[in-house]
Structure formats: structure tokens, C-alpha cells
Amino acid sequence: MREFTAVVNPTAGASTGAATLLQVARHLREAGATLETEYSNSLAHARETALRAGERGRVVLAVGGDGMAGGIGGALSGTGAVLGLVPAGRGNDFARALGLPADPAALAEILLHAEPRRVDTLEVESAVHPRTVVLGSVYAGVDALANRYANQSRLLRGAASYYAGGLRAVAGWRTAEYRITVDGEEQRHRGYTVVAANSPYYGFGRAIAPAAELDDGLLDIVLIREAPRRLFFTLMNELKTGAHLRRPEVRVLRGRELRIEADRPVPYGADGEVEAALPVTVRVRPADLAVLCPSPGLEDTKR
Known part of the structure; x- marks a missing residue:
């Protein structure tokens, strides 16, 4: 026992x-x-x-x-x-x-x-956090700001706090110029956020990376490019179902290591707790944690 x-x-x-x-x-x-x-x-x-x-x-x-x-x-x-x-x-x-x-x-x-299931974890390195390991995702941009506002909320709870935080963050967001390096290959990105996802979900059940798997040894890297604010609010709603992936403003990459830099001190977050500013490096640690959960593919219809 x-x-x-x-x-x-x-x-x-x-x-x-x-x-x-x-x-x-x-x-x-x-x-x-x-x-x-x-x-x-x-x-x-x-x-x-x-x-x-x-x-x-x-x-x-x-x-x-x-x-x-x-x-x-x-x-x-x-x-x-x-x-x-x-x-x-x-x-x-x-x-x-x-x-x-x-x-x-x-x-x-x-x-x-x-039976314990082996899942991947994410090693996060930045100037403020030399080495932190998290489980779900690392996000750099407007969503990190939205999460900060949600955590500061005293009047709203649950999904309402995330939605209100998102509205406040987007309303004042200034598009950032990112430089991202995926497994050694550098790319430029101008937009709202870069998300390195181990889990499909973040921000109270929003399916930011629906195809992400917890044990595939890879990051699903979601890029949301520059767009009118009204379109971004639509994207926020589409995150509930993963429909945002059909938008041309959304791009998904995969890799084992990601470096995110920006032209200004863009905030990043990890699993709703870690808060700092770019640059940050994220690496997958394959099968590094044993977790008790249902066998993959089995879901409880009540959850």
C-alpha cells in the first residue's frame, strides 16, 4: 500500500x-x-x-x-x-x-x-532564475502579463479572472520584436507571444497547443503574430477549442530547446508562478518525472 x-x-x-x-x-x-x-x-x-x-x-x-x-x-x-x-x-x-x-x-x-507514467518536464533558465524546472508551459508576451493581472485580482476568480486579465493586457500591449532560436536555428517573430508548451492547456483550460504531448520529448512552440486587437480578442475565444490554429496569424513549431529574446523587457511566465523578463531558454527533460494518472487516452467524462 x-x-x-x-x-x-x-x-x-x-x-x-x-x-x-x-x-x-x-x-x-x-x-x-x-x-x-x-x-x-x-x-x-x-x-x-x-x-x-x-x-x-x-x-x-x-x-x-x-x-x-x-x-x-x-x-x-x-x-x-x-x-x-x-x-x-x-x-x-x-x-x-x-x-x-x-x-x-x-x-x-x-x-x-x-501505474506511474513518465512525463517530460521543462528546464527554464534566465538571468533571474538560473535553473527552474516546471511542468506545463513557458509563455513570453501578452499572456504573461494577463496571468500577472489574473493573479492580482481580488474580485474575480476562476475563468473570469483570466479573461479580465487578458482584456486588460491586450488593451495596453505594444507588439514586440522577438528573436527565437529553435534547436540552433534562429528566426524572427513580430507579435503578441511565444509559448513553449509541454501541456496542451494554459490559462484556465485554453487549448493553446492542442497537439502537445506530455511524453514526446518535444516542445510545441506557438507563435501569435501581430494582428489587430479586435482579431486578438477573437483568438482568445478560439483558444477554448483550439480553433485558433486555423488562423494565418498563428504558427506552430516543434523542437527540444528554445531561446526567446526580444527588443525590450518582455515579461515571461511559467506554470502561473515564475515571473521574469526575457531572454529565457527552455529545454525539454524527457521522461524525467513519474506521475500518477489514468493511462494515456483514458479520460474521465466528469472532469
């Missing part, structure tokens, strides 16, 4: 995380599993706590949203420890990509019995 250590996000949404964990914990304990709970006082503390638990051979449960999942998953990347997710954030995009169910009993069943 597996032994679990749950690391809970203490910041916004902590009460939701604790409530969600209580429901899952009941099913785990009824099945005979042991569970200890640790409340972190920062993301750095959460990473340290997760590493200690992993070294003891315990399955580490990241309780929170994408920032918590990315922070803990990044810390465990390459260590051999096993990660489980208890989604309790605003976006839960990496949990969505894994096909995790919302129902506590179904989630507990996966945590108890699923």
Missing part, C-alpha cells in the same frame, strides 16, 4: 485545497493507505518539503493549482520520486492534461492503484 505526503498551498485558495484534500484523504485512508499533511509557507518551502518526502519513498501529493503542481513537480523531476496531484486551484491545467477526474473517489482510486 502506498504512503502519501500531501503538501498544501497556503496562499489564495488554501481553504479549497484543504477541503478537497479532506475528501480524497478519506478514500485513501479507508483503503488502508497512510497520509501525512504538510502546510507550506512558500513555494520554496513546498519544494523542500516535497524533496524530503520523496527521499523517504513517499508519494508526494501537490495540493493546489498549476503553480503548486509545477513547483513540486519541478523539484521532484529527475529524483525518481512519484508525484500525485490533488487539483484545487483556479486553472488546474496540468491535471486536465493528465486526464485526472474531479470526483474525489475516482481520484483516490488513481492515486492508490495507477
Whole structure:
């Protein structure tokens, strides 16, 4: 029987995380599993706590949203420890990509019995963050600014905060001149953003890179070129279904390593938490993390 250590996000949404964990914990304990709970006082503390638990051979449960999942998953990347997710954030995009169910009993069943799946992680390097490992995506441009506004929101929650943040960011955005280097090949790009995606989703379920796979050893690199603001608002809505890929303003590349530079201090973000300014380098770390999730291709219709 597996032994679990749950690391809970203490910041916004902590009460939701604790409530969600209580429901899952009941099913785990009824099945005979042991569970200890640790409340972190920062993301750095959460990473340290997760590493200690992993070294003891315990399955580490990241309780929170994408920032918590990315922070803990990044810390465990390459260590051999096993990660489980208890989604309790605003976006839960990496949990969505894994096909995790919302129902506590179904989630507990996966945590108890699923075989660990090896997935890729992303190593991120910049002047501010010499080496950070995340799970879902790195985005440089208007979406990083939108995510910052969403995180600062006190009145709006969930999808509404992301949408409002996006409107505010686009309204004041000035097109940037990017220089991107994919596996050593340099290209120019003028536009709104460059996204290096390991997961198909970001920004509360928006399918920015629908064909991205968590275990293919490749980045899906999405470029959104310069366009009238009214068209960009249309693109934001099309991200819900992936229809934006049919637009000529959208281009997708693939590669193992990406360097993003710009003509000004363009902000970038990663998994909703890391914030800095370009330049940044992103590399795939193939099959570097073991995660408990349904077998690939199986999805829960309730999530």
C-alpha cells in the first residue's frame, strides 16, 4: 500500500485545497493507505518539503493549482520520486492534461492503484532564475502579463479572472520584436507571444497547443503574430477549442530547446508562478518525472 505526503498551498485558495484534500484523504485512508499533511509557507518551502518526502519513498501529493503542481513537480523531476496531484486551484491545467477526474473517489482510486507514467518536464533558465524546472508551459508576451493581472485580482476568480486579465493586457500591449532560436536555428517573430508548451492547456483550460504531448520529448512552440486587437480578442475565444490554429496569424513549431529574446523587457511566465523578463531558454527533460494518472487516452467524462 502506498504512503502519501500531501503538501498544501497556503496562499489564495488554501481553504479549497484543504477541503478537497479532506475528501480524497478519506478514500485513501479507508483503503488502508497512510497520509501525512504538510502546510507550506512558500513555494520554496513546498519544494523542500516535497524533496524530503520523496527521499523517504513517499508519494508526494501537490495540493493546489498549476503553480503548486509545477513547483513540486519541478523539484521532484529527475529524483525518481512519484508525484500525485490533488487539483484545487483556479486553472488546474496540468491535471486536465493528465486526464485526472474531479470526483474525489475516482481520484483516490488513481492515486492508490495507477501505474506511474513518465512525463517530460521543462528546464527554464534566465538571468533571474538560473535553473527552474516546471511542468506545463513557458509563455513570453501578452499572456504573461494577463496571468500577472489574473493573479492580482481580488474580485474575480476562476475563468473570469483570466479573461479580465487578458482584456486588460491586450488593451495596453505594444507588439514586440522577438528573436527565437529553435534547436540552433534562429528566426524572427513580430507579435503578441511565444509559448513553449509541454501541456496542451494554459490559462484556465485554453487549448493553446492542442497537439502537445506530455511524453514526446518535444516542445510545441506557438507563435501569435501581430494582428489587430479586435482579431486578438477573437483568438482568445478560439483558444477554448483550439480553433485558433486555423488562423494565418498563428504558427506552430516543434523542437527540444528554445531561446526567446526580444527588443525590450518582455515579461515571461511559467506554470502561473515564475515571473521574469526575457531572454529565457527552455529545454525539454524527457521522461524525467513519474506521475500518477489514468493511462494515456483514458479520460474521465466528469472532469
